[in-house]
Structures are given as structure tokens and as C-alpha cells.
Amino acid sequence: MVAGVDVGGTKTLALLVAVDADGTPVVVDREQVPSDANSPEVVGSIVDALGAVLARASTPVERVGVGLAGLVDLTGVVRRAPNSAGLNDVDVVGAVSAAVGLPVVTDNDANCVAVAARALLAPDAQHLVAVTLGTGIGGGLVVDGQLVRGAMGFAGEPGHMVVDRNGVPCPCGQRGCWERYASGTALGRLGREAAEAGRGTSLVTAAGSVEQITGEHVTTLAAAEDPEAVVVLDEFADNVALGLANLLVVLDPEVVVVGGGVIAAGERLLARVRSTLATEYPHAVDRRNVQVLGSPGGPEAGALGAALIAAG
Ligand SMILES: [Zn+2]
Known part of the structure; x- marks a missing residue:
């Protein structure tokens, strides 16, 4: 079981996803909260949406993936987000993993769509x-x-x-x-x-x-x-x-x-x-x-x- 989060301009969506042995994903739960990607409080929306699905999970969740708009460097820090000013230079991996106590990976949101x-x-x-x-x-x-x-x-x-x-x-x-x-x-x-x-x-x-x-x-x-x-x-x-x-x-x-x-x-x-x-x-x-x-x-x-x- 893993969780995935997508941070959009006006809302943040978290999914709980079961992935079977051949890589096929099945969405088992979801939570969407309003958010503003231009406000520093956007990180709180990630933690809120994620916290809701993690609290309801019946089996342990192993890892969390977060998709972000903008340039996300290889360590998970957002380096340039012209349309999500609230994320500029934010260490999303550090902030979210500290809040939920799970390993977190981040990637560009369109990379997530490609996958x-x-x-x-x-x-x-x-x-x-x-x-x-x-x-x-x-x-x-x-x-x-x-x-x-x-x-x-x-x-x-x-x-x-x-x-x-x-x-x-x-x-x-x-x-x-x-x-x-x-x-x-x-x-x-x-x-x-x-x-x-x-x-x-x-x-x-x-x-x-x-x-x-x-x-x-x-x-x-x-x-x-x-x-x-x-x-x-x-x-x-x-x-x-x-x-x-x-x-x-x-x-x-x-x-x-x-x-x-x-x-x-x-x-x-x-x-x-x-x-x-x-x-x-x-x-x-x-x-x-x-x-x-x-x-x-x-x-x-x-x-x-x-x-x-x-x-x-
Ligand atoms: Zn441009």
C-alpha cells in the first residue's frame, strides 16, 4: 500500500493506492482539500489530505509520493515554481515526512501523469x-x-x-x-x-x-x-x-x-x-x-x- 498526492493550483488530492505484484494500481481511498499553491500554507494542505487517508488505512502504508508543479530537484526541494509560489525553495520531502512519519518521494506533477x-x-x-x-x-x-x-x-x-x-x-x-x-x-x-x-x-x-x-x-x-x-x-x-x-x-x-x-x-x-x-x-x-x-x-x-x- 502506498499513498499519492497531487498538489494543484486550487486543490490538493491524496489517494491511497494498492499496487499488485505486476504493478497494477487500485485506488482504495481518496481525500481532496482546497489549497492555494501560491500560499506557504500549501504544505499544510498536503499533510491534511494525506493525514485523512492514512488515518483510514486498514493496512500499513509503506511510502508516499507527492506530485508538484514546477522544478523539483533530485533531493525533493522545489527550486522554481512560477505558478506555485508557495512552494518555492520548500523542502517538501523533509516537511511531509516529518509530519506523517513515512518515507516521502516527490516528483514533477507531469512526470506523475506520464507514469x-x-x-x-x-x-x-x-x-x-x-x-x-x-x-x-x-x-x-x-x-x-x-x-x-x-x-x-x-x-x-x-x-x-x-x-x-x-x-x-x-x-x-x-x-x-x-x-x-x-x-x-x-x-x-x-x-x-x-x-x-x-x-x-x-x-x-x-x-x-x-x-x-x-x-x-x-x-x-x-x-x-x-x-x-x-x-x-x-x-x-x-x-x-x-x-x-x-x-x-x-x-x-x-x-x-x-x-x-x-x-x-x-x-x-x-x-x-x-x-x-x-x-x-x-x-x-x-x-x-x-x-x-x-x-x-x-x-x-x-x-x-x-x-x-x-x-x-
Ligand atoms: Zn515561461
Whole structure:
């Protein structure tokens, strides 16, 4: 028995997971608490959610895995988290293991999604890319069957690949990062821009005002076939395809997994991403057989992967 925690921008989820001998995970309990990744109190939310499932566990829990947004170094200290300021330079391993009395491992949240996706969707895949489109964009890369961590543990951060050097400023200090165009945050911005240009009447009605339009309004209305929201979602999908094309030419994966809050848009988003890859980026997709899939486990994929990393 292991536990996995996923620390999101606004909530923290802990799972209790039984892993059988061939590595198949079964979720046996869950606890979600509200949290604010920009507040130092976010570590307390990890301990609260985890404490709840540990208290209810009927068999001993051996280890805990925690998935975090941002650059997590090889010792478990968060070194740079532009979208989770409350975690900057926090020793999450030390703080959480002291609080719960168990060994703790941490990893980047998109690495966790990559591990869960491989276990559940593509156990034979040796080359897999996972991207999580949420507040920012996380990335998890499996190459030759292994998670790629890099020299410091910071590898797989495609959200800060620059796609326009004169582009939108990013909290990381660069301009034109991919996540400014293809994260959940970016989807909200595209919705607001469409509304300001008079092409988002239904978005304004749903949100109450232009300023209040979020990515969720766009995905909800697009799912209901609202034509203006569909145009915004299609533009967004084209931005997603742009970054994926760059990853394909560098990494040549068999499977690309798309997760994060934006995946609520489901097949409508994925179908447009696939068709744009095929039409706009022939060099990236020709002679390959890449599958572009939605992440498994829905919003629990990150916590599930964290548990699998803890299980080793
Ligand atoms: Zn950036």
C-alpha cells in the first residue's frame, strides 16, 4: 500500500493506492482539500489530505509520493515554481515526512501523469510524452522506458519552450513561452480576446463579464456546440499542436498523452490537435505512428502516478 498526492493550483488530492505484484494500481481511498499553491500554507494542505487517508488505512502504508508543479530537484526541494509560489525553495520531502512519519518521494506533477499514463494506457511504450495543460504546462518524458530527469531533475518543462520570441510575457521571466498560448490560463485569455473583439457574446453571457471569462467557460460552451466557443477552442488546439509538433521532432515518441484541466474538452480538443498535426506539421508526423490520447484516470492521474513512483 502506498499513498499519492497531487498538489494543484486550487486543490490538493491524496489517494491511497494498492499496487499488485505486476504493478497494477487500485485506488482504495481518496481525500481532496482546497489549497492555494501560491500560499506557504500549501504544505499544510498536503499533510491534511494525506493525514485523512492514512488515518483510514486498514493496512500499513509503506511510502508516499507527492506530485508538484514546477522544478523539483533530485533531493525533493522545489527550486522554481512560477505558478506555485508557495512552494518555492520548500523542502517538501523533509516537511511531509516529518509530519506523517513515512518515507516521502516527490516528483514533477507531469512526470506523475506520464507514469500513470504508461501504467494504464501503454505499458509497452518505451517512448512517451505527457503534457498537462492547466495553470501552466507541465511535461513528463519517458525515453527508452525511463523518466528523463536531466542533470538537476528539471528536464521535461515544455511549457517554457519559446514559440514566439516577441510574444506574451511569462511569469518565468521569458517572453513567448508555449504555456502562454496552450495552458488552461491561455484558453481563458483567448476567450477574453475573442469577446473583446465582439466574437464571444455567449462567453460574456455565461461568465457575467469579459474579465470573468475562464478556460472552463470556453470548454463548457464548446461542448454544447456554441460556434464562437468552438472557434476559440480550435485556435487553442492549434497552439497545443504547435508545441507538440516541436516535441515530436525532438523525441519521436510512440504515445503523446494530454492531461490537465483542459482535457475536460475531451475528444473535441484532441481531434483538432490530431488534424492540425497532420495538416500543418507533416515533417513532425510523417513516417511516425504517434497516438495522441487523453490522460487516463481523469483528474486523479497525477496523484495515481505519484503513488506509482512511491511504489517504485
Ligand atoms: Zn515561461
